[in-house]
Amino acid sequence: MKDIEIRYIPALSGDAIVFVDKIGIVDAGTGLPVEFTAEQVVCSISENERSKLLLRLGDGIVWNDTEKSISITIRNDQMRFVRADGEYDYALSVQWVGNDLARTIREGTVTAVRVA
Numbered sequence: 001m002k003d004i005e006i007r008y009i010p011a012l013s014g015d016a017i018v019f020v021d022k023i024g025i026v027d028a029g030t031g032l033p034v035e036f037t038a039e040q041v042v043c044s045i046s047e048n049e050r051s052k053l054l055l056r057l058g059d060g061i062v063w064n065d066t067e068k069s070i071s072i073t074i075r076n077d078q079m080r081f082v083r084a085d086g087e088y089d090y091a092l093s094v095q096w097v098g099n100d101l102a103r104t105i106r107e108g109t110v111t112a113v114r115v116a
Helices: none
Strands: 004-008 017-024 038-047 050-057 060-064 069-075 086-096 102-114
Touching (some): 004 017, 050 069
Parallel strands (some): 050 060
Antiparallel strands (some): 038 086
């Protein structure tokens, strides 16, 4: 579980990047990068189990098959649902090529801060 903070800044352009993270996917036993390739990756930010933001491969999420890493980018306009400072839940899930089982690999709390 990892908690994160994201700021929504109404005065900035919608294209401004307000959150970026890169997650290397490693084998827990060896510490080496996994041998798998991601087929689907989804990151969801939700409140009371209702999705507020859903990112997918090609839409805010990039899979780097050489590094075996996931990069997440959230832009300012994607956080416009934040009307006041608050907390949300998030989950990052992956489905690997050749495997129908999806796994949540990271989850936690998003502290969303609205900057006046």
